[in-house]
Amino acid sequence: MSYFNESQLEQSIIALLKEQGYEYMKGEDIVRNLDEVVLRGDLAEYLHNRYKNDGITDQEVEAAIRVIMQQTGGSLYDENKHTIHLLMDGFSLKREDPAKQNLYIYPIAFDEANQKHNIFKVVNQYAVEEYGRIRCDMVVFVNALPLVVIELKSPSREETDEEDAYT
Numbered sequence: 001m002s003y004f005n006e007s008q009l010e011q012s013i014i015a016l017l018k019e020q021g022y023e024y025m026k027g028e029d030i031v032r033n034l035d036e037v038v039l040r041g042d043l044a045e046y047l048h049n050r051y052k053n054d055g056i057t058d059q060e061v062e063a064a065i066r067v068i069m070q071q072t073g074g075s076l077y078d079e080n081k082h083t084i085h086l087l088m089d090g091f092s093l094k095r096e097d098p099a100k101q102n103l104y105i106y107p108i109a110f111d112e113a114n115q116k117h118n119i120f121k122v123v124n125q126y127a128v129e130e131y132g133r134i135r136c137d138m139v140v141f142v143n144a145l146p147l148v149v150i151e152l153k154s155p156s157r158e159e160t161d162e163e164d165a166y167t
Contacts, residue, residue: 006152010124010137013150017122017140027126027135034129038069042119042144047105050117054103057096064093064105068145087145108142119143 014024030039047061056064072082090106109115121141128134140148 006137009152013138013152014122014124017120020120022120022122022140025121025123027123027139030123030126034127034133036069037128037146038065039121039141039144040065042121042141043068043107046117046119046143050109050114051103051105055100056103059096060093060103067091067093067105068107107145 018024032039043065044061047056047064051060068086072078074082087107090104092102093105094102106114109117119142121144122138123141124138126136126139126146128136136149137152138150139146140150
């Protein structure tokens, strides 16, 4: 009897997401510092495209990225709460030109008129180093921000549970 293994499950999920318009990349093909989980290039691309009509500058894009990636120094709960607030409510960005009004930045475009600017990506075997190296089976990114982590285990191995994740 042939079993559906973890690799086949991973490829099936990737195929489903690609059908929905997600770009697929292998984690090993992404050039970045392993201690950064955000895909800076995608975030910059989103901000440039989303705020092009507002005349956003390269320096303002970098300032927005710093705000989005800034850690508060609090607990994991506080960091997550801060991040959710930024994602849902956005933030005001001071413009380089003092004559221009502040630009309100939304890291994800939820409004229908601007959703076309969102960048959807699924990455498999995505490695991250913080307190040691972990490799996530799959990560779903929206505008370079890792919103969903999927840790797969073989559906044919009944003895596998959450204790086997990240090993």
